[in-house]
Amino acid sequence: MWTESRNGKKLAPTDYKYRSATVDLASGKVTLEERTCQDMEDFLGGIGRIFKVLSRYDVPDPYAPPAPLVMELGCFTGSSVMTGLRTFFGGYSPLKSTRKGAPSAMWSAGSDKFGVKTACAGLDEIIFLGRSAKPVTLLIQSAALGGPPKLSLADASHLLGKDSHEKIMALRDQYEDAHFAVIAQTGENWKTNRMAAIALSTDNQLRSGDCKPRFCGRGGFGGVMGSKNLIAIVSQAPDDKSGVSAVVKEANQVIARGAGSKNYRDAYKGEGGGGTWRNIAGLHPLGCLPEKNFWAPGNTDAVPLYRSSFEKPYVVKDESCFKCGIACHKNIYDRPEGETAEGRKAKKGKFRVKFDYEPLDLLTANCGVYGAEESLELVELGDRLGYDAISLGATFSYAMEWNERHPEKPVLGGIRFGDARKMMELMRECALGRCPELGQGTMRLAQQCGDLSFAMQGKGLEYPAYLPETNPGYPWALAGGHMSMRTFLLLILDGQKTDIDYWEKAVMNGIYYTRDDLIGTCKFAGVPDKNVVDSINDSYGLSATDEDVKGAVRRTYLRGRLLEKKVGYTDEEYDIPAQVYEKKNPNVKMPSFITREFMAELKRRVERNWDELTKKEGVKIPA
Incomplete structure (x- = not known):
């Protein structure tokens, strides 16, 4: 611009x-x-436009x-x-x-x-x-x-x-x-x-x-x-080699070593938490790690997928995107013969793959696969063939559970939990256009089977690796439950609150997580609002306020919601899988609070709030 x-x-x-x-x-x-930019949404860009x-x-x-x-x-x-x-x-x-x-x-x-x-x-x-x-x-x-x-x-x-x-x-x-x-x-x-x-x-x-x-x-x-x-x-095009202003330099220091990015850095960088991979070891003991189609078995099967289990047989390096000081990538290499050091001090062998929490969990534990080598191969194959690993893993796990429940009516060649070789075979076939049953995704496969109750999806899009019984905010995510609605993990991290007032506010505030989807920064940076506004004003000569930015985020969400309503989503489709209401998993060590009555009241409140806010903000789309 x-x-x-x-x-x-x-x-x-x-x-x-x-x-x-x-x-x-x-x-x-x-x-x-x-x-010419017509408003703040045009200026900030991204999903605003x-x-x-x-x-x-x-x-x-x-x-x-x-x-x-x-x-x-x-x-x-x-x-x-x-x-x-x-x-x-x-x-x-x-x-x-x-x-x-x-x-x-x-x-x-x-x-x-x-x-x-x-x-x-x-x-x-x-x-x-x-x-x-x-x-x-x-x-x-x-x-x-x-x-x-x-x-x-x-x-x-x-x-x-x-x-x-x-x-x-x-x-x-x-x-x-x-x-x-x-x-x-x-x-x-x-x-x-x-x-x-x-x-x-x-x-x-x-x-x-x-x-x-x-x-x-x-x-x-x-x-x-x-x-x-x-x-x-x-x-x-040639690179921009211009200098960095004092205001932006301050923001960059906060991004690289501040509280917002702490969980995504390695321990040697300001006591970082180790990246998204940390969630495997963090959620598994709580019974909140999706295993076998989002149903935690309450055993130790997932321990081999902890990062600590990979540190000695392999070399794990934290590496970064272009000019980023967070280094959230956790890249895995073969360990050279005789190499005893770990992490950044270790020499590395052949590169294997990068582990992020979602692809790792949903293609492995969620499908009953726990072996290290199989995990590396599955994630790498998904990357090379260009799959959305979240959708792929959730579709596989639905098919696996269906086949357990209905062995007389198998889908996807009768694939069962733990069969990594069959998964890779089907991935290759699907990529070549020869397995449409897999390529259609979870919702359509569940419709084909006639049972949506344990299909881990919302509005046709597969859930990320967070249990629906811990996140009643899923229905209001516009583009995936962990990137467009900040209600995932709140039950675990924010005092295990279960009252309806708390969750109403959580959903209404959860949309501001999409701020980065306008301005172009990474969510893992956790950039404080003040640094965002200061950097906008410093870089572009504006006198914008935090409310100016939040207003653009709010209007963008409301516009996206109107587009959902326009295509005909029904009230029934703003919900979570029926299994959450019908079957409690005793291995989940969190309060069980989401009932049909709870969701009905939450839906009534949230939809009313969005309708009122849409009118107040004057957001409209063409009929």
């Missing part, structure tokens, strides 16, 4: 412009426009050529603010939909240097429309920092059939000083895969040659990209 104002006074968001490209893949025509764009489209089929795929950056993406790296893809999801099949609007986010390169090229937004007759790559190129960029389409047939890492490596060899967004085989075979992700290249990946991409995973937008015959996006 930039401004042409030269009046020397404090600027307003509407003094800024952003550059938007519309790419018609059917004709190959690219239209580049300079648009995504939902405004999507409100202009009616989409009965997310794969149809007229359906938009929107790419956005936030106001901090590519800036000197640490973790300002995020790229957002949004559209009408092939996975998140009503039970009648109407697709719903959502987004997915990914980090590292692809977004930075796109910002350096001077591009803030892309709207992809149509379907190319042949596989293509979009090239975003600028010889000058800040653009204007040149956009063109190039043949991508040589990339077909390669996995996510292979595509990125091929593009690295072809385009110097560039970063990439690609789909894998799951996205190429979009007709039978609703859970395909978009992989983003990382600085570490391009330097090391190891398979270390980041993913815009949720919602199946890799399939939407594939349906347009768009195989890759290349962003090529």
Whole structure:
């Protein structure tokens, strides 16, 4: 973004412009426009603009050529603010939909240097429309920092059939000083895969040659990209090497070593908690670790998946996204023969995979798999084939439980808990378009089977690795229960509160967790509101307030909610799985408080509050 104002006074968001490209893949025509920010949502960017764009489209089929795929950056993406790296893809999801099949609007986010390169090229937004007759790559190129960029389409047939890492490596060899967004085989075979992700290249990946991409995973937008015959996006521009202001430097110090990022750092960095992997050892003793389709068995089977169990047989290194001091990545390497040191002091062998909590738990313990080598292989295969690991793991576990309950009517070849080899076989088949039963996701598989009661999904999107009996806020998440509604883990971390007033407030406040999905910073940074506002004002010459930012977040949520209502979600679909009401797990060491009556009252209050707030804020979308 930039401004042409030269009046020397404090600027307003509407003094800024952003550059938007519309790419018609059917004709190959690219239209580049300079648009004036109409409000704070336009200025902050990310999902603030995504939902405004999507409100202009009616989409009965997310794969149809007229359906938009929107790419956005936030106001901090590519800036000197640490973790300002995020790229957002949004559209009408092939996975998140009503039970009648109407697709719903959502987004997915990914980090590292692809977004930075796109910002350096001077591009803030892309709207992809149509379907190319042949596989293509979009090239975003600028010889000058800040653009204007040149956009063109190039043949991508040589990339077909390669996995996510292979595509990125091929593009690295072809385009110097560039970063990439690609789909894998799951996205190429979009007709039978609703859970395909978009992989983003990382600085570490391009330097090391190891398979270390980041993913815009949720919602199946890799399939939407594939349906347009768009195989890759290349962003090529010089880096921004300007200095860091004192205000932003202070924010970066808080991000790197402050309380907000503590849980994601390793212990040697300000007594960090060890990253998302810590949740395995933290939740398992409480009976809150999803195992065997979100049903904790109350035994010690999951102990081999603790990080401490991997430290001696392997080498675990904390590594980072581009210019990030948190280093939340926990990358696993083979241990060289004779190496006795651990962690950052150890020499490393062959790279294996990066463990994050969600892919690790949902593809292993949640599917009854506990072996170290099998865990490494499953997570790596999911990355290479371009799956959303959350949706994949929850779909597998539903099938496994169904087969236990109904051995006479098996699905997915009769797969059972613990069968990692069968999982990998089906993953490969599904990626090639030969297992639509898996690729359809949990809700549709449960509808096929005729039993949604133990399908761990909400509004068509699979749950992250937090038990629904501990989180009554799941129904109001717009884009996944742990990234768009901050009610997960509250029962455990905030005094085990079970009263309706507490949870009403928790849901209403949970939407502000999406602030980072506008501005482009990482949620793991935990940037305090003051540092966000100070950095906006320092970087852009505004006099914005915390309420200005919160107001934009609030209106964005309300706009997304209206888009959900527009496609026809029913009251019944704003709920959690019936199993929570019908069957208490005695191994969960948390209060059991979510009854049908509790949820009905919570729903009544929350929906009333959203309706009143929508009217007060004046948020509307086209009919």
